[in-house]
Amino acid sequence: AHPSQRIVPTKQKVLPLTCTLLFCLARMISSSSRRLIGRVAGSAALSGPARNSSFAAMDVAPASSAVVPEPTGKQLRILALRRAIPMVGFGFMDNIVMITAGEAIDMSIGVSFGLSTMTAAGLGQCFSDVAGITSGGMVDAAVTKLKLPHHHLSEAQLELKVSRIYTAIGQCIGVVTGCLLGMSVLLFMDTDAVDRAKKAKELESIFESIVENGHNLVQAERATLWMVDGDELWSEVTVGTKEHVRVPKYSGVVGAAIKSGKNIIHEDAREDPKFDAKVDEKFGYVTTSMLTVPVKTDDGKVIGAIQMHNKINDDGTEGLFNVHDERMVELLASHVTTFIRVVYGRD
Numbered sequence: 001a002h003p004s005q006r007i008v009p010t011k012q013k014v015l016p017l018t019c020t021l022l023f024c025l026a027r028m029i030s031s032s033s034r035r036l037i038g039r040v041a042g043s044a045a046l047s048g049p050a051r052n053s054s055f056a057a058m059d060v061a062p063a064s065s066a067v068v069p070e071p072t073g074k075q076l077r078i079l080a081l082r083r084a085i086p087m088v089g090f091g092f093m094d095n096i097v098m099i100t101a102g103e104a105i106d107m108s109i110g111v112s113f114g115l116s117t118m119t120a121a122g123l124g125q126c127f128s129d130v131a132g133i134t135s136g137g138m139v140d141a142a143v144t145k146l147k148l149p150h151h152h153l154s155e156a157q158l159e160l161k162v163s164r165i166y167t168a169i170g171q172c173i174g175v176v177t178g179c180l181l182g183m184s185v186l187l188f189m190d191t192d193a194v195d196r197a198k199k200a201k202e203l204e205s206i207f208e209s210i211v212e213n214g215h216n217l218v219q220a221e222r223a224t225l226w227m228v229d230g231d232e233l234w235s236e237v238t239v240g241t242k243e244h245v246r247v248p249k250y251s252g253v254v255g256a257a258i259k260s261g262k263n264i265i266h267e268d269a270r271e272d273p274k275f276d277a278k279v280d281e282k283f284g285y286v287t288t289s290m291l292t293v294p295v296k297t298d299d300g301k302v303i304g305a306i307q308m309h310n311k312i313n314d315d316g317t318e319g320l321f322n323v324h325d326e327r328m329v330e331l332l333a334s335h336v337t338t339f340i341r342v343v344y345g346r347d
Contacts (some may be wrong), residue, residue: 068156079093080170087140087150087171087267090132091178096185098128106194111201117194150321162281206339211306214332218325224283224335226254227295227304233258245279247293252276254305257292261302264292265321285309291321293329295336303340306333 028050071079102124110120157163207225215223224245226233233254235245250259256274257264269275269290280287295304305328311319 017064039213057218068154069151069162071151071157071160074168075151075153075157076162077150078165079153079158080173082148083167083170084150084177085146085175086139086143088163088178088181089142090136091175091180092140092182093135093178094128094132094181095179097131097183098124099185099189100124100126103194107197110194111197114198114202191317201341207336210332210335210339214306214329216310217332218221218291218321218328219312219314219319220291220321221310221312223309224254224307225295225304226258226307228258228302234302245282247276247279252279253290253292254307257305258302261294261296261300263294264290265326265327266290267320288318288321291325291329293326293333295333297337304336306336 005039044233090341098121102121105123106115106120109115110117114196145266153163158167211223211225215221226235228249231249232250233251247255249255252266253266253269253272253274253276266272266275266289268288270277270287275287287309289309291308291311293306294302295306296302308321308325308329311325313319
């Protein structure tokens, strides 16, 4: 496992859930507004018999010219139920599409282009809005098949303040319930995966820059940055290669440097019994001179090591690493520690 899988700030864990809750609230408001505007527009466009038929389609009883009777408690509860059920469907569809699409965007172009979680959530919301428009008929059809009890309220009764209050309460409860049900998809998602991927990419870029600059600075043929990951060491950045390397934690010279916490300089590393030639054999490379410097946190904990391979003199001949090179690589190691602290927000 990549060490970035283990170092995840608490605030990064909370951010996706916070975004989801905020968009859930936004969906509750926007969904209610869309349905209200649609009904008002539809009523205004109709008159006479057409308007009466529209109300009939909405399960509204014919209006009476007499004094409007107050709806009973049972009628109001049925009214709230009939308004809540469709909103459950809309809230569920909106939230599940927004979360799923936002997660997919965050994991793909979000990692590639460094987009924030909020940006990915906003793009996911666009997909959610489109899905809400296209799935409206399907939700209404599904609700119709439920054969919910009829409230038998007239148009005038539905316009009463108490009816409007119960309608709003039902819609709010429905959309919130739907959004919460839509959030159940989070139970099946690795909500930290995107954060790990973004940090891994950022670290890879930082490490590559550091190692390549250091490799040129001390006139070495190759440079390798090793990081501790449990009982193993891994390297994502090896100048001169594109492959990843993984070895036991205390294997070879790098393992000895990590175990002791001290720098190690070799004129010919192959003469050291601790030297592990497997890495050289894997890449078809021959290491002679080598400088290994541990990477430590501010409290002295060793979290990795930088290795420079094969010193080259100005005239192109093989050289030996010296104390000056050792100090320069120590400086690079301190930069690695600083970058890790900045990226992950901790030592």
